[in-house]
Amino acid sequence: MRIRDALESDAEALATATGRPREVVRNMIHDRSVRVAVEEEGDGNGAEEGDGDGAEEGDGDGAEEGGGNGAEEGGGNGAEEGGGNGAEERDGDGAEERDASAEVSEGGEGTVRGFVAFDVRADTVHVTDFEGSGSTVRTLFEEPRRFARREGMGVEVVVPNDEETSEVIEASGFAAAGRGPRFEGRRTTRYRIESEELDEGKDE
Template identity: 45%
Template sequence: MRIRDALESDAEALADVTGRPADVLVDTIHDRTVRVATDGRDGDEIDGFVAFDVRAGTVHVTDLAGTPPALERLIEEPKRFAKREGMDVEAVVVDGEKRRSDALEDAGFAAAGSGPRFEGRSTTRFRLERDE
């Protein structure tokens, strides 16, 4: 598995993963740090991605999707950035999205209470303090 910066040409593949329009994902690629995990085989198939940015001195994971092995590798990207910059990391996961919440917990994040509602669904906020 290889981790690389997302390219505008990845937008269609990311749209397939998320169910969102490709033009929305082009904007995400332009506005945030986005990394993709590829299978490393011919064709460079995308196995997952993470998008993150910094607001109010905290690294915010704004999108996280993929296979369990890809999620494990991808979550290290915002963690590494946050450690280098001396920041905490936060992510919000829709309740019931076990793959994402498990990946965050396995990476050392702890549930930190309710997050904002997302499309009418409740969420949980996960946080990784900089000391961890």
């Protein structure tokens, strides 16, 4: 399994995984920095062995330029004034159901096992959406972490309290930092990693 930048040809696979319209997903790919975990034929080693090269090659340029432009288009904003929470992008049905949908999606190359989308606002890298199994998400979260470390920023993600994602997020180095904004009546929790915590040892 490897990590790479999302392509427009991945839109259908990501739409299937998230249950969103293809055009909405296509806008997200254009407006955000999006990485996908892809399992190619004969590759059964799991997301933990992804090389993460997408971050070094794509270098998060979309993160600096995306800046929350997808709000009107449904591309990953809402509960926090257009930035930094995956809460509004997911349907709240639970991690297991999201994992199952991600595992059957065919992307431009191989099978898409998950993805992470992020952008930059107010000197913070905001994870706006993600999908995948626990191990895949942990590997994908290394991408915004790496970008933030290089730029000297913190990383935040906000998720609804009724989603079974807290253990995966905490395993990725995040710590609960208080209540997040309500989204569609649902309570959320804000998780954050400070810039000084993003040392090399935690990413490798």
